[in-house]
Amino acid sequence: MAMKLSIVGCGLMGGGIAIDAARHGIGVRVYDTRPESTDDLHRRAAGVYARWVKNGRMTQEAARASLARIAPTGTLAEVGDADLIIEAIFEDLTLKRGLMAALAQHLGPDTIVATNTSALRVGAIAEDLTFADRVLGLHYFSPAEVSPLVEVVRAPHTSEVAVARALTFLTETRRTPLPCADSPGFAINRFFCPYYNEAVRLVEDGLATPSEVDVVARERLGVAAGPFTVLNLIGLRVASRAMENLASLGPFYAASSELLVRADRNTPYSIADDATVPESSDLIEDRLVAALAVPALELLEEGVAGREETDRGAVMALKFERGPYALIRSYPVTRVGAAIEAICKRYQHPPPSADTIGSVLSNVD
Structure with a gap:
């Protein structure tokens, strides 16, 4: 069964992750508090895929199928039952902790939650969460739809299962993982x-x-x-x-x-x-x-x-x-x-x- 992916935050990084995952056959539900952001992502994805078709990286049919895999949603409840949720909102600890708390009531029992933070401690983001064992860092580099490296950040409470499932996702999307401890700036x-x-x-x-x-x-x-x-x-x-x-x-x-x-x-x-x-x-x-x-x-x-x-x-x-x-x-x-x-x-x-x-x-x- 194909992995179900949700992304919260459709800006530069979140949008790039969605574009890449959809290209590799993964259905992506995307959510942003600004409704125009999902429309912007759709136009951006269409432009990226068109460029890849032009330079021979994908076929026109694959581009159409990839674009169709990116589905906007209107509520957090609609993203919660994914196998993996990637949070890519603004780099602010209070905002990220608030989002995690809001997600708590919507998560499936086995859902893994990853933060795309570039420097905040993953453990600080997951502090006091009942699902802290299912939280880890997946730090992509810009442009996320192209750059192959992803730092895989294991916080003190992150489980082996969460890391293993995240690595499976990166394998499916042909990304190169860099395992890191939860230290300032990671690696x-x-x-x-x-x-x-x-x-x-x-x-x-x-x-x-x-x-x-x-x-x-x-x-x-x-x-x-x-x-x-x-x-x-x-x-x-x-x-x-x-x-x-x-x-x-x-x-x-x-x-x-x-x-x-x-x-x-x-x-x-x-x-x-x-x-x-x-x-x-x-x-x-x-x-x-x-x-x-x-x-x-x-x-x-x-x-x-x-x-x-x-x-x-x-x-x-x-x-x-x-x-x-x-x-x-x-x-x-x-x-x-x-x-x-x-x-x-x-x-x-x-x-x-x-x-x-x-x-x-x-x-x-």
């Missing part, structure tokens, strides 16, 4: 957010323009798009919210003041196409690498996610040429060590242990 955002946050701090410090930082990141770190280009793509409000969710981890993880101001005004960065590598490129490179290295090393110390899986995830989700651990190993030991020491001193942040640094540099688990 990918734990190092990606400090990386773009440090890029903003470089501009604040007057070391380079956003365009110049992007050039250094592309040419030295091998990323497909520089941090400011990515900030503009994901939206400064989303980026600042994700960064603020890490603030409890200390000053190194605090959102830069410029990022917060820009996010409040929703003002994207201006990026020139003809920027060249600045004189401060070595310092920029070291600070960006250190901003990736420190949280990546902490992930290992905390046992949040595997090293190889995280590197693979960075390549798949962020279009990095190399994940953070492979990047660390590509530099001389003395240079990486000095960069890590400097950034930890700058923000009065506890440095990763020498053993952890040594294990990565020597490529030993």
Whole structure:
């Protein structure tokens, strides 16, 4: 019997998940408090499928069938008896907890509920719920209808059955799971957010323009798009919210003041196409690498996610040429060590242990 899927929240992420699941033969009931959102999703799905037909990714018949699988609903009661519900509403703990409480009275006895949160603790969202054992995180990356990686986040009360059923769903939709502990930022955002946050701090410090930082990141770190280009793509409000969710981890993880101001005004960065590598490129490179290295090393110390899986995830989700651990190993030991020491001193942040640094540099688990 085919899996029954419901999605609450039809915006960028929820809509993308629906588009992808329907393409893989899964019927999707979608609900949003804004009735126009389901109409917008229908038009968006039609456009995506038409593009895929044009480039040969699917047939016209498959596109029509996929579109027919996406069914809007008018109440939460209509989504509750699914095998899997994916919540993809605004990144706010109070809102997400409120939705979970509202869903409680409508859930089937075996329904699994997943949150698409990018940085909130899944355990905090599921706190005090009678069905906490059936709640986990399924964090998709944008665009959700295309990006293959999904972080599978197991909270303290999440059952083995819930994880297994979620993994079955990801297999059916041909997604690559990255198992993670329920830690701030999970695996990918734990190092990606400090990386773009440090890029903003470089501009604040007057070391380079956003365009110049992007050039250094592309040419030295091998990323497909520089941090400011990515900030503009994901939206400064989303980026600042994700960064603020890490603030409890200390000053190194605090959102830069410029990022917060820009996010409040929703003002994207201006990026020139003809920027060249600045004189401060070595310092920029070291600070960006250190901003990736420190949280990546902490992930290992905390046992949040595997090293190889995280590197693979960075390549798949962020279009990095190399994940953070492979990047660390590509530099001389003395240079990486000095960069890590400097950034930890700058923000009065506890440095990763020498053993952890040594294990990565020597490529030993």
